[in-house]
Amino acid sequence: MQYQAVKTLEEAVERLSRAEGEHMPLAGGTDLLAQRRAGRIDPKGVVDLKRVPELAEIVLDDHGYRVGAAVSGAELGEHPTLGQDWPGVVEAAQLIGSTQIQGRASMGGNLCNASPAADSVPALIAAGALCSLVGPSGRRELPVEEIILSPGQTCLAPGELVAHFRLPRPGPRTGDAYLRLIPRTEMDIAVVGAGVALELDADGLCTACRVGLGAVAPTPLRLDEAEAILVGRRVEGPVLDELAAAASAAARPIDDMRATAEYRVRVVGVMAKRAAQIAATRAGG
Amino acid sequence: MSDEKKFRWVGTRPIRPDGVDKVTGRAQYGADFALPDMLWGRVLRSPHAHARILSIETGAAAALEGVHAVMTGQDLPDLFAEKAAAAGGHDDSNNLAHNVMARDKALYHGHAVAAVAATSREIAERALELIDVEYEVLPHVLDIHAALAPGAPLVHPDRVAQGIENSGPSNIAKRLQIGHGDPEEGFAEADEIIEREFSTRPVHQGYIEPHACLAQTTQDGRVTLWSSSQGHFMVRDYTAKLLDIDLSLVRVIPAEIGGGFGGKTTVYLEPIAVSLSRKSGRSVKMVMSREEVFRASGPTLGTRIKIKVGVTREGVLTAGEATLHYEGGAFGGSSVGAGCMTIFAPYAFPHVRSTGYDIMVNKPKGAAYRAPGAPMAAFALETVMDELAQRLEIDPVDFRLRNAAKEGTLASFGPRYRRIGCVETLEAVRDHPHYSAPLGPNQGRGVALGFWFNAGLQSSAGVNLNPDGTVTVLSGNPDIGGSRASLAIMTAEELGIEYEHVDVMVADTHAVGYTDVTGGSRVTFATGMAIIEAVRDVMGQLCQRAAAVWEVDAERVSWHEGEARLDGGFEPAPLGLAELAKNAGKTGGPISARAALTARGVGMGFGAHICDVEVDPETGRIDVIRYTAVQDAGRAIHPSYVEGQMQGGAVQGIGWALNEEYVFDDEGRVQNPGFLDYRIPVASDVPMIDTVIVEVPNPAHPYGVRGVGEVPIVPPIPAVVNAVHAATGIRFCDLPLSPARVLARLDEARSPGSA
Structure with missing residues (x-):
């Protein structure tokens, strides 16, 4: 297998589009190498993106955060403000794998692997993150929830890659959280996951919210009903039960060896409710 | 043991002798051995839970460049069929032989059906894809209910249950009953009776180290195996038995073992590796993947x-x-x-x-x-x-x-x-x-x-006194749970010397007497007893040497706190272990002892x-x-x-x-x-x-x-x-x-x- 480490976006795009399908982009490699070892993929070569500055850095400016797609979970955790502003996003990314995996695994890789159970994706959907994509026909921006089309499939054009995620600098009374259910306590794949981001006003009433759900459909979902349920109300009691019911209603999971569909429907509501409680607490509610 | 003895080492927590090698990564496990002429062996496994093997076409695999040997179940001797037939189909050796590689039928998904040795693992795997097996898929049974249902497919249509008289073929291998008294009478005396039914699911031992071995064979029929197991004598005996080789020609060198929990008290790869080595004339290494461990091992x-x-x-x-x-x-x-x-x-x-x-x-x-x-x-x-x-x-x-x-x-x-x-x-x-x-x-x-x-079972031990006063102990048990440390502690305690002056080696099948597997929680108990017996023999020899030096009857000399004393006193000056060891050549030759026993009183x-x-x-x-x-x-x-x-x-x-x-x-x-x-x-x-x-x-x-x-x-x-x-x-x-x-x-x- 060929390995090439590129230093610029142009080089990466050129390389990936020239040998489309034969060369795969490599960030942390924690999915790619495992899949190759298992014989599920056999690329002719990999293009290592970690040395491209835009993919490897976290930048904070007046527009908010630009988080490089190849930044590792460990680096996300070490950033001085990202974890305070978007604790749910950072926690979700840091749930992936073990301590060793955290030194490699990235949110860009987690998204483009296109697993319905990807932990960072529901949190990014909840946070309203936008993806900056770069490809042969230039740059475009899409919401995270539009990237994954089906298990293992993204909307990326041939040669296109995710360069960075854009996250706003959150206001003062905002909070986010991500929770997943796994039978173990770590090093496992989400049976279900739920990310919630919300904003409260001075009276503790919700003014904005977004909810992302994982492992309950062929792709991670945005729960569109969440806004109607939460906005203008306190994040407590029956409101949370309504949110849980809406999350369960939106879920259309499958039975597999990790859980039954019935269990996933049930528990995704519990995760959404609990994540909303944590997010509200973080928002000062 | 009512009179509480004060111990110097027993009950203390010194560093284990094998600890440094294990934490620094130097310890050699099953997959860590290599030889210059080594080939890689890989196994083709059944994709069906139950299927008759109609034919296996290996020509294309054998023709692939880099492939040196291909084998199927037909390459293994069929030694136990008659014995099995006489016992209603049930014979442990026959079962083991057919588990190592299927002959006429594959009996579970993952059952070995063929194997290849090639110059690299990748080539061996490519060769497996070129082997064409024609199967006739048979209906299977996967659990107790299905196996006992009337008209259930039979895993072995020729087998009748042991322990049930006049029974026809079934999926019951054996029935047994034990107990005492009359339960009906007991239940009649009871004020409360609870009756319940329980079920458990298949689980794996979950050892981290996959099965691995390296086999070397020579033209004159000798076999050397490096293997990770719970008992290298077990590996020797099973491999020799399945391939019909004299035990004296098979030497098994124990690797460190990365977990066994009972699952490494049998063989899967070794007879295949030896067969591939004999066919190719090269040494053959085999390492199971994790997936193979789950699909095909215990x-x-x-x-x-x-x-x-x-x-x-x-x-x-x-x-x-x-x-x-x-x-x-x-x-x-x-x-x-x-x-x-x-x-x-x-x-x-x-x-x-x-x-x-x-x-x-x-x-x-x-x-x-x-x-x-x-x-x-x-x-x-x-x-x-x-x-x-x-x-x-x-x-x-x-x-x-x-x-x-x-x-x-x-x-x-x-x-x-x-x-x-x-x-x-x-x-x-x-x-x-x-x-x-x-x-x-x-x-x-x-x-x-x-x-x-x-368990008690059979253990052997060797104790060699070195000229500098240190002691080498030979054990025939792979060290799974810290037994080198416990055996060294008991040796140091008996001899009254420093723990650090004892080194315990897990010796190969040619270097120490027969020893049953590391299993049944037996090593510190049973092999410990053999070592204590050998150490006490050494102590007797030490007392004799001291008696010779002092020109007194040996009965007057006894061993205390690491030295020989005359009549238990300090006059003449007691002779310490180091001094007696140094002069052993002049007082009768090297001092060593062996012991072998079947441990009783577990x-x-x-x-x-x-x-x-x-x-x-x-x-x-x-x-x-x-x-x-x-x-x-x-x-x-x-x-x-x-x-x-x-x-x-x-x-x-x-x-x-x-x-x-x-x-x-x-x-x-x-x-x-x-x-x-x-x-x-x-x-x-x-x-x-x-x-x-x-x-x-x-x-x-x-x-x-x-x-x-x-x-x-x-x-x-x-x-x-x-x-x-x-x-x-x-x-x-x-x-x-x-x-x-x-x-x-x-x-x-x-x-x-x-x-």
């Missing part, structure tokens, strides 16, 4: 146990009766016998009967797993004991104490117990602060008692565990929040490694109770052949496992040792399940208690219609 399979226990109003057991069905996999050979023997063993039952059935199904051949057969049996009995205590409104530990086995109790498996520590272990549980600590909401506490026999082991859980009522997820393991070790030679065994066994049992299970699809394929979806606990899944070592010395051992390795996996399943009952009011009779199953039962209990 799980302990599913069980169903029906149990009935009677008790008087005062809480005295009157009778116990159980019917146990254990899946043995494609060849039978489950641990149901041990299940029958252990199920009622911890208590004094006046009337008791256990009937066991060993069932053949199209799953991998089962292998031993730590206290084989006992954890499932304890799950059944100890859950019912908990329910009886609740019904009688007696504290569960008091209830067990009222009935606990003690010296003189007629054990349910036959003999009368000698001195055992069952009562002392339960008392330590009752008196432990954990047992009375407060609990929070959704939390519950469970206790359970467990028993395991432990100390029966008891352990009792306390488990606290918290159950999430909305998700069914269970957290083990506090855990204490109490066990009678007889005497803890190196307490850290006794504690390590207790903690490890507890964690394996917790995993078995909560999340571990093979998931088979309808075609009999394992869906979760890896540690991602076969969920052994990770470190953060369990709390610190507290340990309490009880010491009721085994009178048959010089230091009072009882085996400790297996007992601690027996109590955890019922301890967890009883704790979940205490937290939720629900009795679980089917494992594992994974979140979805628990939530379903919680919902059932909460639904308006439920009682």
Whole structure:
């Protein structure tokens, strides 16, 4: 297998589009190498993106955060403000794998692997993150929830890659959280996951919210009903039960060896409710 | 051992002799060996759970560049067919031979059907794809119900059950029954009787190191094997037997072992590697992938146990009766016998009967797993004991104490117990602060008692005194749980020398006498006895040398604190070990001794565990929040490694109770052949496992040792399940208690219609 480490976006795009399908982009490699070892993929070569500055850095400016797609979970955790502003996003990314995996695994890789159970994706959907994509026909921006089309499939054009995620600098009374259910306590794949981001006003009433759900459909979902349920109300009691019911209603999971569909429907509501409680607490509610 | 001796080393915690190599990565495990001419061997495995092999076309594979040998079952001698036919089809050697590689039929998904040796692993794998096997797929049976159903497909149409007279072919490999008294009479005396049925799912031992070996053969028929196993003599004997080679021509060099738990007491790869090496004339290395370990190496399979226990109003057991069905996999050979023997063993039952059935199904051949057969049996009995205590409104530990086995109790498996520590272990549980600590909401506490026999078997040892006064000890047992340390401690204690001056080597099959496997919790007990015997021989020789120097009768010289003393005194100046060793050449030659024995007087082991859980009522997820393991070790030679065994066994049992299970699809394929979806606990899944070592010395051992390795996996399943009952009011009779199953039962209990 060929390995090439590129230093610029142009080089990466050129390389990936020239040998489309034969060369795969490599960030942390924690999915790619495992899949190759298992014989599920056999690329002719990999293009290592970690040395491209835009993919490897976290930048904070007046527009908010630009988080490089190849930044590792460990680096996300070490950033001085990202974890305070978007604790749910950072926690979700840091749930992936073990301590060793955290030194490699990235949110860009987690998204483009296109697993319905990807932990960072529901949190990014909840946070309203936008993806900056770069490809042969230039740059475009899409919401995270539009990237994954089906298990293992993204909307990326041939040669296109995710360069960075854009996250706003959150206001003062905002909070986010991500929770997943796994039978173990770590090093496992989400049976279900739920990310919630919300904003409260001075009276503790919700003014904005977004909810992302994982492992309950062929792709991670945005729960569109969440806004109607939460906005203008306190994040407590029956409101949370309504949110849980809406999350369960939106879920259309499958039975597999990790859980039954019935269990996933049930528990995704519990995760959404609990994540909303944590997010509200973080928002000062 | 009432006169408490003061020990210098026994009971201390020095660094293990093999520790530095293991933490620095220098220790050589099964896959770490290489030879210059080495080929890589890979195995082609059946994609069907049950299929007749019509033909195997290997020409294309053999023609691939880099391939040096291809083999199928036809290349292995068929030595045991007649013997098997005479025994209703059942013969252990025949089973082993057919498990190593299928002949006419593949009996489970993953069963080896052919193998290749090539210059690289990749080429070998490509060659496997070129082998064309024509199968006739047969209907399969995957569990006990299906195997026993009328008209069920037969795993072996020619086999008739052992232990059932005049029976026709069936999937029952064996029936056995043990017990004493008359259970009907006992149940008639009972005020309360509880009858329940329990089931467990197939689980794997979960050793981290995959099976691995390297085989070298020569033109004159010699075989050298480097292999990771629980017994290199076992590897030698099985490999030689299956390939019809003289034992003296096979030398097996033990690698370090990265976990076994019973699963490495048999062979899978070695006979194949030797065959490929003979065919190719090159040495052959084989290493299983994790997936192969799960699909084709020794799980302990599913069980169903029906149990009935009677008790008087005062809480005295009157009778116990159980019917146990254990899946043995494609060849039978489950641990149901041990299940029958252990199920009622911890208590004094006046009337008791256990009937066991060993069932053949199209799953991998089962292998031993730590206290084989006992954890499932304890799950059944100890859950019912908990329910009886609740019904009688007696504290569960008091209830067990009222009935606990003690010296003189007629054990349910036959003999009368000698001195055992069952009562002392339960008392330590009752008196432990954990047992009375407060609990929070959704939390519950469970206790359970467990028993395991432990094993004696055959051991050999060598002790060589070096000229500088250090001592080299040879053992024939791979060191799984810190036995080098415990054997060195006993040697230093006997000789009265520094622990650091003793080195213990796990010697190969040509260098030390025959030794049975590292299994049955036997090494510190049995091989320890052989070493003590050899060390005492060395001490006798040392006294003779000193007597010669002093020109006195040897009877006047005795060994104290590392030196020979005349009449126990200090005049003339005693002669120390180092001085006698240095001058050995001048006083009669090198000093060394050997001992070989079949160890008698094995100390029966008891352990009792306390488990606290918290159950999430909305998700069914269970957290083990506090855990204490109490066990009678007889005497803890190196307490850290006794504690390590207790903690490890507890964690394996917790995993078995909560999340571990093979998931088979309808075609009999394992869906979760890896540690991602076969969920052994990770470190953060369990709390610190507290340990309490009880010491009721085994009178048959010089230091009072009882085996400790297996007992601690027996109590955890019922301890967890009883704790979940205490937290939720629900009795679980089917494992594992994974979140979805628990939530379903919680919902059932909460639904308006439920009682």
